Amino acid sequence: MADAHSPSLPPILLVGCGKMGGAMLEGWLAEGLAPSVIVDRHRDTLPAPHRLVRDVADLPADFRPGLIVLAMKPQKVAAAIAAIAPFAAHAPVLSVLAGRTVGGLTDALRAHMPAGAHPVVIRSMPNTPAAVGEGMTVSYAPPHATAAQRALCDRVLSAIGRTAWVEHEPEIDVVTAISGSGPAYVFLLAELLEQAGVEGGLPPALARQIARQTVSGAGVLMQRSGIDAEQLRRNVTSPGGTTQQALSVLMAPDAWPATLRAAVRAASRRARELAS
Ligand SMILES: NC(=O)c1ccc[n+]([C@@H]2O[C@H](COP(=O)([O-])OP(=O)(O)OC[C@H]3O[C@@H](n4cnc5c(N)ncnc54)[C@H](OP(=O)(O)O)[C@@H]3O)[C@@H](O)[C@H]2O)c1
Missing domain, CATH: 3.40.50.720 (NAD(P)-binding Rossmann-like Domain)
Incomplete structure (x- = not known):
């Protein structure tokens, strides 16, 4: 400084x-x-x-x-x-x-x-x-x-x-639609992970702590390592393991790939409307 x-x-x-x-x-x-x-x-x-x-x-x-x-x-x-x-x-x-x-x-x-x-x-x-x-x-x-x-x-x-x-x-x-609004998508991820933790039976404070630290820790790792997001994802994904099970749900074509694309398109469209 x-x-x-x-x-x-x-x-x-x-x-x-x-x-x-x-x-x-x-x-x-x-x-x-x-x-x-x-x-x-x-x-x-x-x-x-x-x-x-x-x-x-x-x-x-x-x-x-x-x-x-x-x-x-x-x-x-x-x-x-x-x-x-x-x-x-x-x-x-x-x-x-x-x-x-x-x-x-x-x-x-x-x-x-x-x-x-x-x-x-x-x-x-x-x-x-x-x-x-x-x-x-x-x-x-x-x-x-x-x-x-x-x-x-x-x-x-x-x-x-x-x-x-x-x-x-x-x-x-x-x-x-990506970097301007994007922090909201990431915060939503933290919110949803926290909710899923509570629904899975974790004490709310612990669910909150692990959701927040997972999102921020993953961000810091991605930035400091300089490794591609895809490779970092693969590094967490053992064949036949728990992450692979979760990703098979998230990465189904009609799940996150389609949803995020639609979300970004909707935000871009709104940005164009506001500009016109
Ligand atoms: N927040 C985001 O994530 C984000 C991201 C990218 C871009 N932006 C852009 O950043 C801009 C500000 O957003 P924000 O979220 O910071 O809004 P905000 O928290 O409402 O801040 C705007 C501030 O400007 C003041 N203001 C309005 N007219 C003024 C004037 N003539 N002279 C001096 N101050 C005046 C407002 O005071 P009053 O409340 O008294 O009017 C308020 O304190 C927006 O145009 C937004 O598109 C925001």
């Missing part, structure tokens, strides 16, 4: 500091990334040199952030866009809003900017493991974004986990 703010990074303006914005802020604070100005109505304090304001309209007109991060709910952005637009004339906007396209946000900003303005909006899809520095964020930058603007976003997002980029914006809908 760095204890000094990165001198090479300009101030970050974070608008909206709930679950996702808060996770990003924690990562930036932990890394000592850059002085930030947080627009938030719920937080009371912020360690110096970071600053807290209640509303974008409270920012001084001559404030010059190097990056503006939008992290409010998608339906709340319209109310804030007019106040954000003057700052977007000088800095790229990094949006983590699900279902809000680069074109839609760019047009909304331009409606409040002088004619001919070309705001740069970069769209990212993070996920909540960002809160512990284990996020996965996939981003899309439009062609007029500069390499320096992409690099700045990548640096800021790297503070909350791994990063990747797509070259075609519609791919973000599939990303949303």
